[in-house]
Amino acid sequence: MQKKLAVVGMVCPFPLIEAKQEMETLQSGDELVIDFDCTQATEAIPRWAAEAGHSVTNFEQIDDASWTITVQKK
Amino acid sequence: MILTGLLCGALLGFVMQRGRFCLTGGFRDMYLTKDNRMFYALLIAISIQSVGVYALIQMDLIKFSAGAFPWVSTIIGSFVFGIGIILAGGCATGTWYRAGEGLIGSWIALFGYMAMAAMMKTGALVPVNNSLKDYTAPHNSIADTFGISVWPFIALLVIITLWVVIRTLRKPKVAIPSMKAKRKGLNHLLFEKRWHPFFTAVLVGLVALLAWPLSEATGRNSGLGITTPSANILQYLVTGDDDKFINWGVFLVLGIFLGSFIAAKGSREFRFRAPDAKTAVSSFIGGILMGFGASWAGGCSIGNGLVMTAMMTWQGWVSLVFMILGTWTASYFVFVRPRTKAKRQASAATAAATA
Numbered sequence: 434m435q436k437k438l439a440v441v442g443m444v445c446p447f448p449l450i451e452a453k454q455e456m457e458t459l460q461s462g463d464e465l466v467i468d469f470d471c472t473q474a475t476e477a478i479p480r481w482a483a484e485a486g487h488s489v490t491n492f493e494q495i496d497d498a499s500w501t502i503t504v505q506k507k
Numbered sequence: 508m509i510l511t512g513l514l515c516g517a518l519l520g521f522v523m524q525r526g527r528f529c530l531t532g533g534f535r536d537m538y539l540t541k542d543n544r545m546f547y548a549l550l551i552a553i554s555i556q557s558v559g560v561y562a563l564i565q566m567d568l569i570k571f572s573a574g575a576f577p578w579v580s581t582i583i584g585s586f587v588f589g590i591g592i593i594l595a596g597g598c599a600t601g602t603w604y605r606a607g608e609g610l611i612g613s614w615i616a617l618f619g620y621m622a623m624a625a626m627m628k629t630g631a632l633v634p635v636n637n638s639l640k641d642y643t644a645p646h647n648s649i650a651d652t653f654g655i656s657v658w659p660f661i662a663l664l665v666i667i668t669l670w671v672v673i674r675t676l677r678k679p680k681v682a683i684p685s686m687k688a689k690r691k692g693l694n695h696l697l698f699e700k701r702w703h704p705f706f707t708a709v710l711v712g713l714v715a716l717l718a719w720p721l722s723e724a725t726g727r728n729s730g731l732g733i734t735t736p737s738a739n740i741l742q743y744l745v746t747g748d749d750d751k752f753i754n755w756g757v758f759l760v761l762g763i764f765l766g767s768f769i770a771a772k773g774s775r776e777f778r779f780r781a782p783d784a785k786t787a788v789s790s791f792i793g794g795i796l797m798g799f800g801a802s803w804a805g806g807c808s809i810g811n812g813l814v815m816t817a818m819m820t821w822q823g824w825v826s827l828v829f830m831i832l833g834t835w836t837a838s839y840f841v842f843v844r845p846r847t848k849a850k851r852q853a854s855a856a857t858a859a860a861t862a
Binding site for chain 2: 480482492493499
C-alpha cells in the first residue's frame with residue numbers, strides 16, 4: 434500500500450514529526466510518499482529513515498525548493 | 508572597508524545555508540531526539556574561533572575587553588531568546604538565512620526581531636533594557652575570575668571538543684540515502700553535495716575568526732554579531748542617521764541574506780514560501796521574543812553562543828546554557844505536549860468505542 438503525506442508549506446521540524454506519526458499507522462512494507470518544501474527536511478527525513486531502519490525507495494527534487502521522498506516501512 | 512562586512516556575511520550565509528547549520532534545530536534535537544551532533548558542531552566552531560582570536564590578541568593584532576558580567580539579564584534574556592527561536596523556527600542568523608531562501612515566515616520573524624531590538628536599544632523600552640543591568644558580577648572573563656591565563660581554559664575546551672567529535676565520528680555509520688547527483692566538480696561540491704555538520708562548523712569557525720580583524724579594521728572591536736546590527740538597520744531607516752547606525756555589522760547581516768540567497772538560488776532551493784496564519788503569528792511572536800531576549804542577554808546564539816563563548820566569558824557560556832534550556836522548554840509545549848495530548852485523546856476514544 435502507498436500513502437501520500439503532503440507537508441508542503443510546513444516548516445521544520447513539522448514535516449518530520451508528521452512523517453513519524455503517519456508511519457506508525459502503516460504496516461511493514463507499506464510506503465509513505467512525502468512531498469515537502471522545507472529545505473532542512475532534505476537532511477532530516479532521510480536521516481530519520483536510515484536511523485529507524487526504513488528504506489528510501491525514491492528521493493528527488495521535483496522543482497525549485499520542492500522535494501519528494503518515498504520511505505518504505507521496515 | 509565597511510564592505511568587507513558584506514563579504515564576511517555572504518560567506519557565512521552561504522556556508523550556513525548549504526551546511527544546514529541550524530542552532531535552533533540543534534538545541535531542540537538534543538531534547539527531542541537526543542541528538543547532540545549540532546551542539547558538538549557548535550563546539551568545533553567555538554574552539555576554532557577561540558584559538559584563532561586569542562592568538563591574534565597575543566600578537567597584539569586585535570584588542571578585546573570582556574568588561575563586567577550582567578548575570579541576571581543574561582540568564583533571563585537568554586531563556587526568553589531560547590523560547591523565541593523555537594517559535595520563530597530559527598535563531599537570529601537562521602532567520603536571516605532562511606529569509607534568503609525565500610521563507611516569508613522568516614521575514615515576519617525578522618521584522619519582529621529587528622523592531623523589538625530597536626525598541627529595547629534606542630526606543631521606548633530602553634528603561635526595560637537597562638532595568639537589570641545593575642546586577643553585575645565584576646569579572647566577565649572566566650580567566651580573570653580565577654586570576655590565571657586564558658589558555659588553560661581554551662586547552663580544556665579544545666580537548667573536550669576533540670573528545671566528543673572523535674567519539675561521534677567513530678560511531679558505526681548508517682548510510683543516509685541521498686538524491687542522485689546531477690552536477691559535477693565544483694558545482695556539485697558547492698551546490699549539491701550534503702555537507703557534514705562538522706565540516707560546516709569548521710568553516711563557520713573560520714568565518715567567525717575572520718570577522719574579528721575585518722571588523723576591527725573599521726573600528727568595531729568585536730566579532731560576529733547579529734542583534735545590534737539588525738536593530739541598526741531599522742534605526743537607520745527611521746532616523747536616517749547613517750553616522751550612528753551604518754557600520755560593519757549592518758553589512759554583515761545583509762551579507763548573510765545575500766550569501767544565503769546565492770546558495771539557495773544556485774542549488775535550486777530558493778522559492779517564495781508563504782506560511783499559514785498560525786505559523787505567521789508564531790513567527791512574529793518568536794521574532795519579538797528573540798529581539799527582547801537577545802537585547803537583555805547582550806547577544807543571540809551567535810553573539811553570545813558562538814562569539815562570547817569563544818572569548819571565554821561567563822556571559823557566553825551562561826547564556827548558552829539558558830538559551831538551550833529555553834529551547835527545551837518551548838519544545839515541550841510546541842512539539843511534545845500536543846502529541847501526548849493527541850495520543851491520550853485517541854486512546855480514550857478507542858477505549859470509549861470498545862467499552
